[in-house]
Amino acid sequence: MTDLTTSVPARTASAKLPSPVRLGLSRAALETKMFFREKDAVVFTFSFPIILLALFGSIFSDDLPGGITVSQLYTAGLIGAGVMGASFQNLGISIAVDREDGTLKRLAGTPLPRPAYFVGKMLSVLVVAALEVAILLAIGVLMYDLKLPAEVGPWLTFVWVFVLGVSGSALLGIAASGVPRSARSAAAVIAMPFVVLQFISGVYIPFNQLPEWLIRIASVFPLKWMCQGFRSVFLGDAGAIQEITKSYELGRVALVLAAWVIGGLVLCLTTFRWKGRRDG
Amino acid sequence: MTTAIEVQGLTKNYGDVRAVAGLDLSVRQGEVFAILGPNGAGKSTTVEILEGYRSRDGGEVRVLGHDPGHPTRAWRSRIGIVLQTAEDAAELTVRETLRHFASYYPAPRDPDEVIDRVGLTEKADVRIRKLSGGQRRRVDVALGVVGNPELIFLDEPTTGFDPEARRQFWELIEALKDDGATIVLTTHYLEEAEALADRVAVIAKGRIVAEGEPATLGGRATAKARVTWADGSVETDTPTKTVLELSHRYDGEIPGLAVRRPTLEDVYLSLIEAPRD
Numbered sequence: 001m002t003d004l005t006t007s008v009p010a011r012t013a014s015a016k017l018p019s020p021v022r023l024g025l026s027r028a029a030l031e032t033k034m035f036f037r038e039k040d041a042v043v044f045t046f047s048f049p050i051i052l053l054a055l056f057g058s059i060f061s062d063d064l065p066g067g068i069t070v071s072q073l074y075t076a077g078l079i080g081a082g083v084m085g086a087s088f089q090n091l092g093i094s095i096a097v098d099r100e101d102g103t104l105k106r107l108a109g110t111p112l113p114r115p116a117y118f119v120g121k122m123l124s125v126l127v128v129a130a131l132e133v134a135i136l137l138a139i140g141v142l143m144y145d146l147k148l149p150a151e152v153g154p155w156l157t158f159v160w161v162f163v164l165g166v167s168g169s170a171l172l173g174i175a176a177s178g179v180p181r182s183a184r185s186a187a188a189v190i191a192m193p194f195v196v197l198q199f200i201s202g203v204y205i206p207f208n209q210l211p212e213w214l215i216r217i218a219s220v221f222p223l224k225w226m227c228q229g230f231r232s233v234f235l236g237d238a239g240a241i242q243e244i245t246k247s248y249e250l251g252r253v254a255l256v257l258a259a260w261v262i263g264g265l266v267l268c269l270t271t272f273r274w275k276g277r278r279d280g
Numbered sequence: 281m282t283t284a285i286e287v288q289g290l291t292k293n294y295g296d297v298r299a300v301a302g303l304d305l306s307v308r309q310g311e312v313f314a315i316l317g318p319n320g321a322g323k324s325t326t327v328e329i330l331e332g333y334r335s336r337d338g339g340e341v342r343v344l345g346h347d348p349g350h351p352t353r354a355w356r357s358r359i360g361i362v363l364q365t366a367e368d369a370a371e372l373t374v375r376e377t378l379r380h381f382a383s384y385y386p387a388p389r390d391p392d393e394v395i396d397r398v399g400l401t402e403k404a405d406v407r408i409r410k411l412s413g414g415q416r417r418r419v420d421v422a423l424g425v426v427g428n429p430e431l432i433f434l435d436e437p438t439t440g441f442d443p444e445a446r447r448q449f450w451e452l453i454e455a456l457k458d459d460g461a462t463i464v465l466t467t468h469y470l471e472e473a474e475a476l477a478d479r480v481a482v483i484a485k486g487r488i489v490a491e492g493e494p495a496t497l498g499g500r501a502t503a504k505a506r507v508t509w510a511d512g513s514v515e516t517d518t519p520t521k522t523v524l525e526l527s528h529r530y531d532g533e534i535p536g537l538a539v540r541r542p543t544l545e546d547v548y549l550s551l552i553e554a555p556r557d
Contacts, residue, residue: 015386017353023384030372030380037371037407102366106423109331111357112384275333 020113027112027120032127035094044187045090046132049082053136056204057144068239072147075140076234077203079133080227083162084169086129089194091121091173096186099177099273108274118174118268125170126163133162146234154233157250161229164257168222171264178273197223207244215244222260229253283342284309284431284462285330290339292325292486299325301486302339309430312453312463314473314494317483318552323466324364324435326483330464331361331433344431357385360429360461362420364436370409374400374419377408378426385427398422398452414445418452425456432456434465438472450475470545480544484552498547510535 035041053074060070098104107117140146149155173190180186199205200214201223207215218224231239232248240247285307292300300322307313317323328334330343332351341348346355369377378395382388395404398418403411408419417437424432434453438446446469453476457463467473473480474494481491482498490498505519509526516522519539526534 017357017386018383026380026383030376033376034369034371098368101368101370102363103368105333106361106363106366106368109333109356109359109361109363110381110384110427111353111386113353 017111020116023112023116024119025123027116028123028127031120031124035090035124035128041090041094045086045128046135048085049078049132049136050139052081052204053078053139054143057139064239064242068235068242069145071144072140072235073206073231073239073242074204075136075144075146076231077227079136079230079234080165080201080223081198081203082132082136083129083165083226084194084197084223086132087125087166087169088173088176089190090128091125091170092176092180092190093186095121095174095177096180096190097183099275100183104274114274121174122167122170126166129162129166140234147236149233149236154236157229158233161226161233161253161257164254164261165222165226165229168257168260168264169226171261171268172222175264175267175271178271197221200224202227206242208242219256222257225253225256229257282309283307284344285313285464286340286342287326287330288340290326290329290341291337292322292329292334293337299486300329300336303483303487305481305488305491307462307464308479309462310457310460311478312457312465312476314477314480315464315466315483316468316470316473316480316548317466321483321552322486323483327433327435327464327466331359332356357427358430360424360427360432362424362432362434362437364439366420367416371407373405373407374411374422375404377419378422381423382426387428388426389428391426394422394426397425397455399448414441414449417441417449421449421452425461429461431462431464434463436466436468438467438469446472470543470548474544482548482551489551490547494544497544498551500542500544500547503542503547506540508536508538508540 056074056078057071060074062070064070064073095104104117108114137146137148141148176190177186180189197218200210200218201221202210202218203223210218215224228243228248229250231243232250232253235242243249283306285305287303287305290300290303290305291298303322303326305326315323315327325334329336329341330348332343332348332355335349344355344358346352348355372380374395375391378391382391382394392401392404395401398421400415400418400422403415408416411419421434421437424434437453438449441449450472453463453465463476465473465476477494479492480494480497481488483489492498495501504515504517506513506515507519507522507526514522523534523537523539526537
């Protein structure tokens with residue numbers, strides 16, 4: 001093999017590369033800024049659960065056994081759906097767009113450490129999802145008599161369900177972003193399974209009205225378990241009787257959501273493409 | 281003379297198709313090097329391998345002394361890439377985008393200075409979505425140079441430009457060259473290569489078919505000249521002599537006189553035709 005000698009004055013030899021942590025945070029700030037400036041994405045992400053909550057809360061005002069209202073049930077379910085919308089759906093579509101509009105290619109050509117891109121996406125999703133939850137809770141409390149838990153316990157449950165749920169769904173969204181053939185088809189390809197999942201995961205239709213095989217399918221995915229966790233927080237012990245197993249099964253919720261975080265991470269690491277299909 | 285890029289025997293296949301077939305190339309530090317070639321000749325593949333975007337199947341490649349097949353952050357911070365088509369960061373302003381990208385590099389240029397350099401000072405606080413196509417390309421160039429790279433890749437930078445925007449763009453490239461950067465440029469415009477490049481290479485069928493200064497490429501400087509005038513035309517090695525004779529014949533001004541050497545385009549077209557046989 002021939003020796004290829006090159007000598008170029010290194011302009012930057014003395015300067016240190018910026019820290020990956022700082023770049024991850026700076027990506028997060030930028031992603032969040034871009035998200036809120038993209039009016040379509042904001043409307044797409046926020047409006048759906050909010051409109052549905054207002055709608056369902058007004059249509060169904062009956063009480064369930066245990067002094068729980070149907071609207072309370074929907075608040076908890078739509079928080080789950082809202083969180084998954086802000087993470088899975090939002091990332092699945094936005095990364096498909098990033099892949100096509102040149103964002104990923106440009107970033108891959110810079111010294112940005114690649115994990116910083118994902119850290120940015122994940123953190124910005126956490127911000128968006130937290131905001132969505134706050135809005136839904138405000139609607140629930142102000143319009144539909146949702147009682148917020150007074151003790152610390154349920155809030156701790158809320159925090160871990162939220163963090164695990166957002167992380168798992170976000171990673172699943174990153175992996176799913178490779179499925180659509182183009183940015184144009186991304187909204188349909190990503191939103192379709194998500195809508196189906198909402199119908200079979202107890203967001204709109206209570207489990208006691210679903211056939212068992214559908215519940216089994218739903219049990220594979222994180223949404224059912226997220227909603228179950230949120231119901232435990234906002235409906236309390238009185239609502240446990242409405243569950244199929246008469247219990248919120250928080251241990252299984254934690255297990256399934258954690259499995260999705262790990263599974264999602266593996267899926268991302270093995271399938272993520274920095275190139276668009278057009279780039280070969 | 282030190283080299284910025286050294287390529288020996290580069291090969292790349294896509295399935296059964298041999299896109300790059302043993303390509304040799306050497307780019308000197310501080311020069312503007314243009315790569316010409318028809319679509320599908322292996323031009324983009326070659327450049328993407330040099331940029332560290334694409335893997336290669338064979339050959340030796342060194343870009344700034346480093347194998348681009350294994351890009352590192354330190355190496356990436358020394359090169360700048362101006363992409364062919366990008367519509368990203370539409371909702372950010374020019375200044376926000378430049379500042380953000382500058383933060384990736386260990387010793388970036390001042391973003392405001394770069395914005396000024398590409399002539400976008402007036403548009404600095406405008407969202408990129410609202411820029412014209414030419415202004416958008418200037419942002420791409422600004423992003424490619426904000427890291428203060430030693431080597432800049434420009435992939436068909438002026439496609440879709442009107443003639444005035446192209447002239448302004450050329451001035452920008454000249455300025456970057458004066459700053460000491462090495463520039464590798466692919467283009468479809470022969471006059472662009474002629475105006476900007478110190479040396480050009482023509483790729484056809486995955487190989488370099490000619491390499492040299494634009495003025496002498498493919499024996500251009502020594503090729504026969506064609507002298508045309510109102511009543512005739514002749515191809516000759518000694519055009520000056522022909523013109524003198526004609527001048528005597530017409531006793532002064534020769535009607536419709538033109539002396540023409542092969543243009544870079546003539547040479548280019550004959551070069552890319554040749555290997556097809």
